[in-house]
Amino acid sequence: MANILIIDDDKSILRLLEFTLQRAGHAVLTYGDGVQGLAEAEAKNPDLIVVDVMMPKMTGYEFCRQARTKPNLKDIPIIMFSARFQPVDRQTALASGATDYLSKTTSPNDLLARISELLPAQAATTENSAIGLFSLRGGAGTTSLAVNLAAAFALTQKKPTALIDMAKLGGHTALMLGLRPTSSVSQALSTLREITPEAIKPHLVQHSSGVQLLGSALGYDHELHLTDKRLEPLVATIKSMYPYTILDVPHTLEAGFAPTMQLFSKILLVISPDMPSLQSTAIALQGLARLGIPEKKIELIVNNTLPANALPLETIQKVVKRPIMATIPFEPEMTKAINSNKPLLLLNPNSPGAVAITKLANQLLTT
Amino acid sequence: MEQLRPLSNSRATVDFFTGSYRLSATVQTYKRRLVDVLSDRMTDYLDLTDVYVSRINKPGEITGTYQKGSLIKSEIDFILLSSEAESIPKERFYTPNRKNRTFFTTIPFFEIHGQFQWLGDVEIKKILATDTHQFLTVLNGTAINSMFPEVTFQGPAFLVNKSKIEILCIGDDT
Numbered sequence: 034m035a036n037i038l039i040i041d042d043d044k045s046i047l048r049l050l051e052f053t054l055q056r057a058g059h060a061v062l063t064y065g066d067g068v069q070g071l072a073e074a075e076a077k078n079p080d081l082i083v084v085d086v087m088m089p090k091m092t093g094y095e096f097c098r099q100a101r102t103k104p105n106l107k108d109i110p111i112i113m114f115s116a117r118f119q120p121v122d123r124q125t126a127l128a129s130g131a132t133d134y135l136s137k138t139t140s141p142n143d144l145l146a147r148i149s150e151l152l153p154a155q156a157a158t159t160e161n162s163a164i165g166l167f168s169l170r171g172g173a174g175t176t177s178l179a180v181n182l183a184a185a186f187a188l189t190q191k192k193p194t195a196l197i198d199m200a201k202l203g204g205h206t207a208l209m210l211g212l213r214p215t216s217s218v219s220q221a222l223s224t225l226r227e228i229t230p231e232a233i234k235p236h237l238v239q240h241s242s243g244v245q246l247l248g249s250a251l252g253y254d255h256e257l258h259l260t261d262k263r264l265e266p267l268v269a270t271i272k273s274m275y276p277y278t279i280l281d282v283p284h285t286l287e288a289g290f291a292p293t294m295q296l297f298s299k300i301l302l303v304i305s306p307d308m309p310s311l312q313s314t315a316i317a318l319q320g321l322a323r324l325g326i327p328e329k330k331i332e333l334i335v336n337n338t339l340p341a342n343a344l345p346l347e348t349i350q351k352v353v354k355r356p357i358m359a360t361i362p363f364e365p366e367m368t369k370a371i372n373s374n375k376p377l378l379l380l381n382p383n384s385p386g387a388v389a390i391t392k393l394a395n396q397l398l399t400t
Numbered sequence: 401m402e403q404l405r406p407l408s409n410s411r412a413t414v415d416f417f418t419g420s421y422r423l424s425a426t427v428q429t430y431k432r433r434l435v436d437v438l439s440d441r442m443t444d445y446l447d448l449t450d451v452y453v454s455r456i457n458k459p460g461e462i463t464g465t466y467q468k469g470s471l472i473k474s475e476i477d478f479i480l481l482s483s484e485a486e487s488i489p490k491e492r493f494y495t496p497n498r499k500n501r502t503f504f505t506t507i508p509f510f511e512i513h514g515q516f517q518w519l520g521d522v523e524i525k526k527i528l529a530t531d532t533h534q535f536l537t538v539l540n541g542t543a544i545n546s547m548f549p550e551v552t553f554q555g556p557a558f559l560v561n562k563s564k565i566e567i568l569c570i571g572d573d574t
Contacts, residue, residue, distance in 0.1 A: 042450075087424060087452045092462050116413045117424055118482060119553055125460030138482055 035152050036060045038077070040070035040096065041085035041114070046137070050083060050114075053141040054148070067091030075103050081152055082106075083144075086115035086126070094129040101130040108188065110151035114144070127383055150392060163272045164397060165297040166334075167282040169320070170313035173305040174336040177367060177377070178390070179281040180209045180244075184376040185394035186277040187243030195237070195271050195278040197247045201257045204249025206281055207238075211374030214238045214248035219257040221247065221267060228266045230274045242379060247271065260289025268293050286320035294326055299397065301334045301358070306343035311352050318353065332358040334393070339363060359393045361386060413450075415480040415553070416471060417543070419508055422459045425451040425469065434486040435559060438473060439533045445470045456509070457548050473534070477507050478543065479559040487537040487557040502571030503538055506546075507564040514541030514558060522570050528562050535559040 037059050039050050047063045054061045062077065064070040068090045074082055082100070086093035093113050100106040110133075113126040118136035126134040132151060135144060166179040176198075183196040197218060198204035207214050216224075216236040225232050237245040250256060257264075272278045280297070294300065300321065304314045314333070321331060333355055337343055340363050350357060364386025370377040378387045410431045416423040425448040429437050437446070448471055453464040481487055503516035516538060518527070527536065541558040545551040 087450060087462070087465070089450070089465050089467065092452075092465065094462065116482065117415070118555070119459070121460040121551070136482070 034058045034060060035080035035148075036062070036077070037081050037083065037148070038062045038064070038070065038074050038079040039083045040064045040067055040088070040093075041083075042066060042088045043085065046085070046114075049141065050144070053145060057145055059148075067093065067096040071096055071099055074100060074106055074109075078105050079109065081110045081112070081148060083112045083114050083148070084131075086113055086117060086122070093131075094125060097126070097130040108191070112144075112147065112151070114139075132383070150395070161272050161276050161278070162298040162397070163268065163278040163280060163296055164299045164301060165280040165282045165294065166301045166303055167284075167317070168303040168305075168310070168313065169284055169286070169317040170310055171284055172338065173303045173310055174338045174361075174367070175303045176205050176281050177209060177371060178301075178303055178334070178336055178361065179279050180206055181376045181378050181387070181390045182394055183244045183277075183279040184240075184242040184378040185391045186279065186398075187240075188378060189391060189394060190276065190398070191243070192276050193239075193243050193245050195245050195247065195275040197268065197271060197278065197280045198249035199257070199259070199280055200249040200283050201259065202250055202253065202255075204281060204283075206246060207248040208374060209371055210240045210244065210246060210376065212238050212240055212246055212248070214246060217248050217250040217255055217257070218264075218267070219250045219255040219261075222257075222261055222263050223255070225263075225267075228263065228270050230270060233267070233270055233274070242376060245275070259283070259285070259287050259293070264290075265292040265296065268296050272296060286317065286324060288324065291324040291326075294321075294324060297326075297330065300326060300331050302331055303334050303336050304349060304353075305336055305338045306346075306349060307339065308344070311344065311349060314353055318355075331355075334358055335360045337361060337363040340365070359389065359396065361389045361393070411449075412481075412486050414482070414486070417456075417477045417480070417510070417553075418475055419477060420456050422454040422456060423448075423451060423469075423471065424454070425449065425471070427471075429486075434479070434481070435533065435535055435537065438476075438479075438535050438559065444474065445472050456545060456551060459551055459553075474561075474563065476561050477510065477564050478512065478561060479535070480543070480553055480555045481557040481559065482555065484539060484557045487539075487559055500539070503541075504567075504569040504571075505538075505560060506566045507560065508566070509546055510543050511546060512538060512541055512543045512558060512560060514538035516570060518570075524568060524570070527570070528565065528568065534562055536562055536565075 041047050051061045067088050084093045111131050113131040113134045116137045123134040166175050168175045183194050187194040198206040221236040237247050304310050362385045366384050370380040411426050413426045428447045448469040451466040451469040452462050500515045503514050505512050538558040543553045
């Protein structure tokens, strides 16, 4: 159940939406104009806002622009709902700060479905989660997915989220976030006398999204050894400090790494839709089984890193003989994001790739 | 025979286009279809409420909002509807089996592509006759501004002012 605020000068639309959303179990507040709606939104801090465009005192565009200047409203999902249904209207709405734009010809059920997708998912458990992203082969986009997934958790749940770069050397999470950490996993392991939250904290660096990064070493002097016995307690302590910990796991399965992997709540096995990745995935599944990782912890994610000629989903499922949890579409802006040292979720949160990753984060919260 | 669509509302919210403006407004239809209201020769204007004005080069931005307005019918270039229903004149329900044809026209500052329904052989003179209806219905249409080609509008139905038509081209059955 969520608190939803609806603003529309048309009373019949207000009544219809109020009825539809209340029937779905949400608490609904309705207002007939943008000025009052903005004041009430700031005071009541709803979980989501549905706002009409064409209103006399304040248009929906102006409402959005002003809402995004308020600290407690800048990240709330705002759906603009309008009788204007042209592509240019959608562009104007998104440019003004709306999260999505739907025409008033949209059925109430479709509106409800979109609202459900945008609402931050209620976490299924209060236990802290550690999610490892892994592929046996490089080039599947695992690191960019890990970075953006961490950003998605931090931005939707509005809680600090840890991101641990487990690359032995030269990991790219810091680069993708535009951060310059002064420490790394291996440096933390070598300098910490006691593995406690207070001692670990200074080794993490904060990103504007709320992600706290423990990066990877950039010099051979500090190469990480995955069989280091202190690695498991380090990861366990970080997991206890944050509701969500995302780990970018290196492309290797060593027996000594098994105790650390056992700490993961979920392992997302990332596949790019090509034959070599498929072969590596089949081998990875065998390897994870050998390390004693329970099958139910492993989820498959297809990350479309190719613009064309990708293997069909059915072929992938046939080979791996497992369901695919999520498919991330090919995202032309991902390279731009990486080269801009920004997560895609901040560069273009409305891009199809960012939307898919946010959806994946919501799915993980409820499983 | 097509079902006569129920007219439960006495208002329709549509986009009107004049040479330089997009006007989103609610028009009183008095429980008739908009196309029939437009053809009513008893009045030269439409009563509008909740008028939102956008300039054609930035059609997404609202530059003015007004509670009431009057729009001179003869100054309307075309109208964009969100559903086909408002574009079907009463008598068309009694003439089924019309064929879809490709349609192209230019009016000042716009070209419009779409589909056009007509019964029998196409006679441009009859299509352009304004005796019965001043506005022509174009289905599944796209309007492109000739000065700003990136400005386009699409919709299930357009009503095009016949007196603004510069050239009209009808193609074969689709």
